[in-house]
Structures are given as structure tokens and as C-alpha cells.
Amino acid sequence: MSTISRDEVAHLAGLARLAVSEEELNTFAGQLDVILDAVARVGEVAADDIPPTSHAVPVTNVFRTDEVRDGLSREQALAGAPATEENRFRVPRILNEEA
Amino acid sequence: MTSTTSGPEGSGPTELTGLTASELAAKIAAGEVSAVEVTRAHLDRLEALEPAVHAFLHVDREAALAAASRADEERADGTPPSPLAGVPLALKDVLTTTDMPTTCGSRMLEGWTPPYDSTVAARLRAAGVVILGKTNMDEFAMGSSTENSAFGPTRNPWDTDRVPGGSGGGSSAALAAFEAPLAIGTDTGGSIRQPAAVTGTVGVKPTYGGVSRYGLVAFSSSLDQAGPCGRTVLDTAMLHEVIAGHDPMDSTSVDAPVPKVTAAAREGATGDLRGVRVGVVREFGGEGYQQGVRDSFRAAVDTLTSLGAEVVEVSCPHFEYALGAYYLIAPSECSSNLARFDAMRYGLRVGDDGTRSTEEVMSLTREQGFGPEVKRRIMLGTYALSSGYYDAYYGQAQKVRTLITRDFEAAFAQVDVLVSPTTPTTAFRIGERVDDPMAMYLADLCTIPSNLAGNAAMSVPSGLSAEDGMPVGLQIMAPPMADDRLYRVGAAYEAARDAASEVPLLDRVPRLEVA
Numbered sequence: 001m002s003t004i005s006r007d008e009v010a011h012l013a014g015l016a017r018l019a020v021s022e023e024e025l026n027t028f029a030g031q032l033d034v035i036l037d038a039v040a041r042v043g044e045v046a047a048d049d050i051p052p053t054s055h056a057v058p059v060t061n062v063f064r065t066d067e068v069r070d071g072l073s074r075e076q077a078l079a080g081a082p083a084t085e086e087n088r089f090r091v092p093r094i095l096n097e098e099a
Numbered sequence: 100m101t102s103t104t105s106g107p108e109g110s111g112p113t114e115l116t117g118l119t120a121s122e123l124a125a126k127i128a129a130g131e132v133s134a135v136e137v138t139r140a141h142l143d144r145l146e147a148l149e150p151a152v153h154a155f156l157h158v159d160r161e162a163a164l165a166a167a168s169r170a171d172e173e174r175a176d177g178t179p180p181s182p183l184a185g186v187p188l189a190l191k192d193v194l195t196t197t198d199m200p201t202t203c204g205s206r207m208l209e210g211w212t213p214p215y216d217s218t219v220a221a222r223l224r225a226a227g228v229v230i231l232g233k234t235n236m237d238e239f240a241m242g243s244s245t246e247n248s249a250f251g252p253t254r255n256p257w258d259t260d261r262v263p264g265g266s267g268g269g270s271s272a273a274l275a276a277f278e279a280p281l282a283i284g285t286d287t288g289g290s291i292r293q294p295a296a297v298t299g300t301v302g303v304k305p306t307y308g309g310v311s312r313y314g315l316v317a318f319s320s321s322l323d324q325a326g327p328c329g330r331t332v333l334d335t336a337m338l339h340e341v342i343a344g345h346d347p348m349d350s351t352s353v354d355a356p357v358p359k360v361t362a363a364a365r366e367g368a369t370g371d372l373r374g375v376r377v378g379v380v381r382e383f384g385g386e387g388y389q390q391g392v393r394d395s396f397r398a399a400v401d402t403l404t405s406l407g408a409e410v411v412e413v414s415c416p417h418f419e420y421a422l423g424a425y426y427l428i429a430p431s432e433c434s435s436n437l438a439r440f441d442a443m444r445y446g447l448r449v450g451d452d453g454t455r456s457t458e459e460v461m462s463l464t465r466e467q468g469f470g471p472e473v474k475r476r477i478m479l480g481t482y483a484l485s486s487g488y489y490d491a492y493y494g495q496a497q498k499v500r501t502l503i504t505r506d507f508e509a510a511f512a513q514v515d516v517l518v519s520p521t522t523p524t525t526a527f528r529i530g531e532r533v534d535d536p537m538a539m540y541l542a543d544l545c546t547i548p549s550n551l552a553g554n555a556a557m558s559v560p561s562g563l564s565a566e567d568g569m570p571v572g573l574q575i576m577a578p579p580m581a582d583d584r585l586y587r588v589g590a591a592y593e594a595a596r597d598a599a600s601e602v603p604l605l606d607r608v609p610r611l612e613v614a
Contacts, residue, residue, distance in 0.1 A: 004482070012478045015485075016434060017441075019462035020474070027471075031536055032479060038537055039423040042495045045502065052497030053504060055321045055351070056307045056553020057579070062350040076214040080445030091443050092457045 112277035115140035120280040120334035127185040134185025138167035141187045145278040151611045154273040158232035170227040184227030189279040192233035195314040204236045204248035207468035217314020218346045226341045234269030238470045240318045243542035247472045261526040264294030271298040282328040289546025292558035296521035296572025299560045301335045302328045306579045307553030308353035311346035319432035322550040332590040336364035363583035367590030373407035378514035382418045383545045389524040391564025395571040396520045399561040415506035420499045425547045427483045427496035434480030504552040511578045521558040521572030557585040
């Protein structure tokens with residue numbers, strides 16, 4: 001079922017925003033292949049009519065009462081930021097065209 | 100447990116560090132010793148042993164002594180906030196704390212101090228429990244050896260060439276080294292129970308939803324569960340009652356009374372298990388299990404029988420697919436949860452030199468901030484969730500999860516608790532499995548089903564393996580919200596185990612070289 005190629009690993013890394021090196025691609029391709037072979041055993045179970053479980057306990061949406069409460073202050077929210085500017089998170093450019 | 104002799108170099112537990120949490124709590128409550136003295140004794144021992152063990156990532160001596168001093172004042176005022184007031188504890192570094200960094204063992208969060216306390220930390224503080232520091236762990240709780248920590252491995256106090264289990268190896272090692280009498284772990288696939296088993300300590304994964312996940316940095320949200328760790332079943336029960344209970348800040352928190360686990364531990368310690376039905380899981384314990392683990396398990400089952408329990412064999416036919424289902428579900432949830440580490444709002448940022456786009460900075464940061472196991476799981480999860488593979492992998496794994504839950508329901512219709520070995524082997528050597536992910540994953544073979552089904556489970560030490568002298572764990576599993584059964588059976592077994600042995604188990608931990 002598996003046999004995951006180096007190109008597929010590179011594609012996955014791109015999707016997951018991981019800039020993996022050439023050497024890592026080789027290592028991960030081999031390791032992911034072994035892991036996928038092992039986990040693919042779940043396919044041996046006949047489960048066509050079995051409902052999936054996403055959570056061990058029944059989960060229902062939980063609402064709190066609609067009242068004003070203190071949240072984090074601006075200083076607290078920004079305290080761990082790698083870069084800030086004018087009391088905001090500063091991020092690198094998000095568009096590719098020239099500014 | 101009695102204290103062991105202390106050598107002139109102080110490498111054995113001292114009079115105070117050798118005591119259990121319940122003994123310390125009683126002495127503090129009676130005014131025989133102050134919380135400050137107890138805390139100082141643990142800090143001194145910890146500082147001497149850490150070069151050999153490396154259980155902690157952060158220790159805050161001043162804050163711990165200040166918390167102990169507050170506990171002493173409250174006792175003097177006649178208002179101790181809980182039965183464990185003044186007792187020190189080691190907190191896994193995956194639970195947020197406002198006064199100490201929370202790194203999850205990752206470069207991604209190196210030096211980050213969260214803006215809010217996890218509910219677990221807040222409840223510990225409110226109970227007067229003294230937090231000594233934050234313990235080492237596999238990065239983002241992914242691993243079974245603590246070797247995946249970005250800050251170096253933790254060593255097993257029983258043999259410092261071996262791993263202390265994982266992901267919560269820092270917490271288990273701190274207990275076994277008598278650096279702390281109590282610890283907190285988190286268990287997604289066995290990260291409380293497997294470290295407990297390989298260090299001769301007690302660890303409990305409560306029922307899913309039994310302890311709040313608020314402030315627990317998420318790895319796999321439908322499986323993650325924080326829980327108590329100790330050197331005795333009673334200590335673990337007392338800690339369980341401090342941290343458990345409904346929390347409106349966690350939408351998956353169970354809104355029901357906390358099981359009476361301390362009372363159950365005390366009842367169990369009387370040693371009578373008549374009327375208790377125990378099921379031995381047929382699928383766990385045969386081929387592939389170390390001989391010493393099999394022998395120890397068989398002896399533990401005989402002990403349960405001698406205490407009056409009715410022991411039968413039970414089959415859980417889908418448990419053999421649990422490992423596969425887990426390594427699809429957990430990486431899938433992980434790939435989603437760890438998307439939050441985007442280098443924008445907190446944590447590491449790499450390569451932001453004005454020439455790179457947000458996406459490039461994100462990718463470089465995640466490349467340098469995450470270790471190999473985290474990357475493997477993110478990619479595995481991304482694969483399992485991608486179109487074309489979803490039904491065969493993630494979808495099928497969710498159906499297997501249903502079948503495993505049904506296996507448990509059928510088993511618990513026949514018996515009160517299930518038992519198995521906690522792990523197939525004793526602690527392996529540092530470096531032995533680090534390049535073989537599947538071999539590492541097998542360490543969680545027996546613990547994973549309880550995460551998938553959300554039921555409660557404990558590991559309690561069942562002695563030492565004959566071939567290597569390393570600790571073995573007995574796993575006890577109970578239905579959801581019947582956590583008290585774990586403590587009753589675990590305490591009964593623990594009392595019988597120590598009565599049958601000349602030296603209590605943890606008094607046999609070797610002395611460590613003091614740096």
C-alpha cells in the first residue's frame with residue numbers, strides 16, 4: 001500500500017511548512033515507509049459498517065454565559081512575540097510582489 | 100516506605116527526601132517539620148544529583164521556597180488549603196506556568212514564558228503544593244525515552260546508561276531519584292505509565308476528561324490526558340484529587356464528581372480483594388515480551404489471586420490493531436495542532452532578514468525548531484489526512500478506535516479491572532532505539548488502547564526483572580470514571596508486594612554518583 005517516494009516526502013514537507021534538507025528527505029522517506037507499512041495493518045480489519053470514533057467521550061459544544069471577563073492584556077499577548085511594532089505582531093511580508 | 104541510610108556524600112535519600120508525600124504531609128500538618136525545610140531538602144538533593152540524572156529543565160529555588168513559606172504561614176493560621184499543602188512536586192514542562200518557562204522539550208519554545216497558568220498548575224498552587232521546577236520530556240511529548248528532548252536525555256536512576264521512559268521521563272526519574280515525592284505527567288499513548296513502569300514508580304492516566312487540558316500544550320487533543328505520578332499508590336491518589344475535576348476552560352472536561360481515589364487507596368491497602376473480578380488481557384504478554392516482564396506479570400496475577408480477587412482471562416481481539424490506529428490518529432492530530440508554531444506570535448523565528456516571505460520564515464523556523472521525531476509525525480499525519488489516503492488511513496483508524504472501545508466495553512461487562520504488563524520490556528539503553536522509530540513505538544503497545552478508548556489506567560511497580568535487575572510495571576485498567584478501582588487494586592497489590600519482600604522496592608534504587 002505504501003512505498004512513499006522522496007518526491008512525496010518533499011511534497012508533504014511543503015504542505016507542512018517544513019524546509020527539510022536533501023539528506024533528511026532520504027532518511028524520512030525510508031522511515032515513513034516502514035511506519036506506513038506497519039500502521040497499514042488497520043486496513044485488515046473489516047469495518048465497513050463500523051462508525052468512526054473521533055473522541056473517546058461524547059463531545060458537545062460548550063458555551064459559557066455571555067458576560068464580560070478580563071482577557072490577556074496587550075502587553076501579555078505580545079510578551080512572547082518574536083517581533084512587535086506599534087503594539088502589534090510584526091510579520092515578514094506576506095505578498096510576493098514588490099511593495 | 101522507610102528512609103534509606105544516607106551516605107556521607109549524601110547520595111542516598113536523606114531523612115526527609117526518603118519519605119512519601121503522605122508522610123511528609125502528615126509531618127508538615129503536625130508541625131514536626133516545616134514545608135520550607137522539606138522543600139530545601141529536596142532542592143539540595145536535586146541540585147546534587149541533576150548532573151547525573153537531568154530530570155529537570157528549569158528549577159526555581161527561590162520561588163519554591165517562597166511557595167513553601169506561604170504553605171507554612173497558612174498552616175500556622177490554621178488554614179492549610181489541602182492535605183498536600185507544603186509537599187514538593189515536579190511538573191512536566193508541557194503544562195504552562197506564568198513564573199517559569201514552558202518549552203515542551205523543544206527549541207521552538209526555548210525561553211518562552213506563557214502568559215497564563217494551566218489549570219493543573221493553578222490547582223497545585225491553590226492546594227499549597229510546592230512546584231520545584233519543570234521536568235524534561237520528549238519534544239512535544241512525542242517519544243518513549245526522553246531522548247527526543249532538544250535539551251538532552253534524562254537518565255534512569257536505576258541505571259544511568261538506560262532511558263527513564265518517555266515522554267515523561269523527567270517526571271519519572273525525579274521520583275525514582277528521590278528528587279521529588281510527587282510529579283505530574285501527561286499521557287497520550289503511555290507517557291505517564293511507561294516511564295512509571297521502567298523507573299519503579301506509580302503513574303496514572305485518569306479517565307479522558309478527568310483532569311483539565313487547559314494549558315496543556317496539545318499534541319493529540321482527543322488522546323492527551325494529564326495525570327498524577329508518585330512513589331506510592333496512596334501519594335498518587337492524593338495528588339489525583341488535587342488536580343482532577345470539572346473545568347469550564349476545557350470543553351472536553353467531564354462534568355461529574357471526581358472518583359473517591361484516596362479512600363479507594365486506603366481501602367485497598369487493607370489487602371482484601373474478595374469480590375473483585377480481574378481480567379487478564381490474553382493479547383498482551385506472549386511472544387515479543389521480555390522473559391523477566393512475563394515472569395513478573397505472572398507473579399503479580401498470582402498475588403492478586405491470593406488477595407481474594409477472582410482472576411479470569413479476557414480477550415480483546417482488536418487490541419493488536421491499536422498501535423496502527425494510534426500512529427495514524429495521533430500524528431494526524433499532531434500535524435494540525437503543531438501548525439500553531441508559525442513563528443509569528445510566540446516562540447522561535449528564524450531567517451527574518453527582510454528578504455524572506457512569511458511562508459519562507461515559517462518553513463525555516465519549523466525546520467530548525469522541531470526535532471526529527473516531531474517532523475516525522477507531522478509528515479505522517481499530513482499524509483494520513485491527505486485526499487486519496489484519508490479513508491484508508493485516518494478514516495479506518497477511527498473505525499478501529501470504535502472496535503477497541505467495544506472490546507473494552509465487552510471486557511468490563513465481565514470484569515471490574517483488566518491487567519497486563521505496562522510495557523513489553525524493561526528500560527532500554529540510551530541510543531538503542533533512537534534511529535528505529537517502529538522499535539521505539541512498540542514500547543507503548545500495551546498502554547495505547549486506554550488512550551484510544553479514554554478509560555482510566557495505572558502502572559504500579561511489580562518488582563525487578565531477573566535478567567537485568569530493572570523495574571517492571573503492572574498495568575491496571577478500569578472503565579471510564581471508575582478510576583477508584585485502579586487505586587483499590589493497585590494499593591492492595593503494592594501492600595502485598597512489599598510484605599513479601601525484605602526491602603521495599605524503591606529502597607533498592609542504586610546510589611547515584613554525586614557530582
